[in-house]
Amino acid sequence: MRWSFRIGSLFGIPIKVHFTFILLLIFIALSPRKDAGTLTGLIGVITVILIFACVLIHELVHSIIAKALKIDVKDIILLPIGGVSSIKDLSKDPNNEIWIAIGGPIISGVLSFIFYFMAKVITPHSSMDFAHGNLLVTLFWVNLILALFNIIPAFPMDGGRVLRGILARKMDHLRATRIAVSIGRYFAILLFFVGIFYNWWMALIAVFLYLGGESEARMEQMQLSLANVPVKKAMITNIMAFPSNLTIKNAVEQIYHTSQVDFPVVKRGVVEGIVSRDRLVSAVKEKKEGLYVKDIMEKDFIAFNENTPLSEVFKDMVENSISSAPIISGNRIIGMITLDQIAKYKMLKQVKNSLH
Ligand SMILES: [Zn+2]
Numbered sequence: 283m284r285w286s287f288r289i290g291s292l293f294g295i296p297i298k299v300h301f302t303f304i305l306l307l308i309f310i311a312l313s314p315r316k317d318a319g320t321l322t323g324l325i326g327v328i329t330v331i332l333i334f335a336c337v338l339i340h341e342l343v344h345s346i347i348a349k350a351l352k353i354d355v356k357d358i359i360l361l362p363i364g365g366v367s368s369i370k371d372l373s374k375d376p377n378n379e380i381w382i383a384i385g386g387p388i389i390s391g392v393l394s395f396i397f398y399f400m401a402k403v404i405t406p407h408s409s410m411d412f413a414h415g416n417l418l419v420t421l422f423w424v425n426l427i428l429a430l431f432n433i434i435p436a437f438p439m440d441g442g443r444v445l446r447g448i449l450a451r452k453m454d455h456l457r458a459t460r461i462a463v464s465i466g467r468y469f470a471i472l473l474f475f476v477g478i479f480y481n482w483w484m485a486l487i488a489v490f491l492y493l494g495g496e497s498e499a500r501m502e503q504m505q506l507s508l509a510n511v512p513v514k515k516a517m518i519t520n521i522m523a524f525p526s527n528l529t530i531k532n533a534v535e536q537i538y539h540t541s542q543v544d545f546p547v548v549k550r551g552v553v554e555g556i557v558s559r560d561r562l563v564s565a566v567k568e569k570k571e572g573l574y575v576k577d578i579m580e581k582d583f584i585a586f587n588e589n590t591p592l593s594e595v596f597k598d599m600v601e602n603s604i605s606s607a608p609i610i611s612g613n614r615i616i617g618m619i620t621l622d623q624i625a626k627y628k629m630l631k632q633v634k635n636s637l638h
Contacts (some may be wrong), residue, residue, distance in 0.1 A: 286359050295345050296357040297338065303360045307334065329417060333424050334360070336393060340428055343385040344440075351378050356601070361490065376450035376458070383443035387432040394425035431487075436469035437462040438494040459502050463495040470495070507628060508592035516592055516627035517609045517617035523548045524557065524575045531571035534562050544606040544618070547579045551614040555579030556606075585610050586619065596624050 286298040307330045337360055345355040401408060401418035408416045432440040442462050449458035470492040477485030523546045524533050537545070537559055545562075547555045557579040565571070565578050584604060586595050588611045599607065599621055606620040 288357075292338075292342060293346065293349070295342070295349075295355050298357055298359045300359055300361045325417065329420055332417070332421055336390070336421065336425055336428065339393065340386045340390050340432075343389040344382050347382045347385045348378075351381065353378060353382070376447040376455070378447075379450070380444050380447035383440040383447065386440045387429045390425045390429035390432065394422050394429055397422035397425060434469055435462075435465060436473075436491060436495075437466035438498055439466070439491065442466045442495070456502055456506050459499050463499045466495040467492060504596060504628070505593045507631070508596060508624070511592040511627075512589045513586050513592050513595045513609055513619055514588040514611075514617065516623055517588075517619045518623055519617045521546070521618045523553075523615060525549070526554055526574065526576035526579075528575050529571065530562060530565050530573050530575060530578065533557070533575050534566055534571070537562060542618075544620075545575075546608045546615055546618070547575050548615060549576075553583075553585060553608045553610065553615045555581045556583045556608070583607070585615075587611070588616060592624060592627070595619055596621075599624075 285302075286300045288296055288298050290297050338358070341358045341360070345358060348355050397418050401410065401416070401422055405416055405418060408419060410419055410422075435441040435445040437443065437446060437459070442465070445465065446458045446462035449461055452458075470488045473491065474485050474488035477483070477488055522536060522540050522542050524536075526547050526549045533545070543559045545557050545559075546553045547557055554576065557575050561578055561580075562575075565573070570578065584598065584602060585608045586598075588609050595607070599605070599619075605622075606618055608615050609617040609619055
């Protein structure tokens with residue numbers, strides 16, 4: 283996901299924070315608390331760190347269940363609506379999705395119960411009101427809200443995932459996703475209007491919910507329509523590649539004659555790196571025309587085998603934020619794939635289908 287920063291890893295799972303989550307933390311740290319007096323700032327920061335920990339525990343439980351079911355977890359991203367665990371291949375077994383999704387609200391529910399008792403036992407005279415209570419009361423509410431929001435059957439919340447899992451046992455996965463997403467959409471619209479009148483933060487969460495469900499459904503549809511197509515069917519074969527010992531000066535002269543933006547750097551048919559148009563142009567500005575393309579090429583690049591399904595290629599490219607990649611047969615380059623090209627392929631396929 284764009285705009286997220288890695289802060290570390292737990293149980294081998296990278297933990298990332300989305301910038302909107304940091305905005306939320308700052309908002310909480312700065313909002314005045316009636317009980318704190320001069321300690322406002324400090325209490326705010328401690329509160330923020332503990333809220334952060336509660337959201338993280340919720341997400342970790344999803345990931346740990348996934349790992350126990352032998353499902354890959356790519357990372358955890360913390361967002362204002364809680365968090366997102368990027369868990370791969372949920373479509374294969376709907377039961378897995380149900381187990382993974384249900385763990386989060388359960389742990390948040392248990393935590394809210396624990397904090398409720400701690401507040402009652404340690405600070406029996408404190409108000410249990412969210413706005414007036416102490417730190418334990420705040421944590422009780424935060425976990426309760428996390429648990430309650432996540433059992434709403436609104437995709438992409440956990441409850442929506444459980445719903446999709448249950449539906450997917452009876453019908454194909456894409457249809458189950460569509461139904462879960464449309465139910466989620468009604469909840470999001472409802473939440474938005476309630477939020478406008480009661481709490482603007484709730485309205486913002488509704489927007490996240492609406493968009494999150496949309497993008498998941500679109501992604502899955504894309505995946506399904508491309509699952510049985512090898513990438514070689516959609517690749518560009520008429521490509522410009524540079525020999526590794528070509529000078530930057532000569533390379534720049536050639537790029538005027540093509541709309542291609544990324545160029546494989548090749549030595550005896552084998553790709554050694556990628557050089558982009560921007561990189562070539564900036565090399566000229568840095569007065570490096572005399573160097574070779576191999577001196578400025580990106581050596582760390584992703585290439586795909588010609589038979590890789592287009593759905594996997596698309597997913598990898600989106601996840602790694604790359605717009606083009608070389609296609610390899612044996613170990614020789616035979617073409618390039620770009621996100622534009624995948625979109626074009628999909629569009630042409632749809633047109634073809636509608637003609638039949
Ligand atoms: Zn969750």
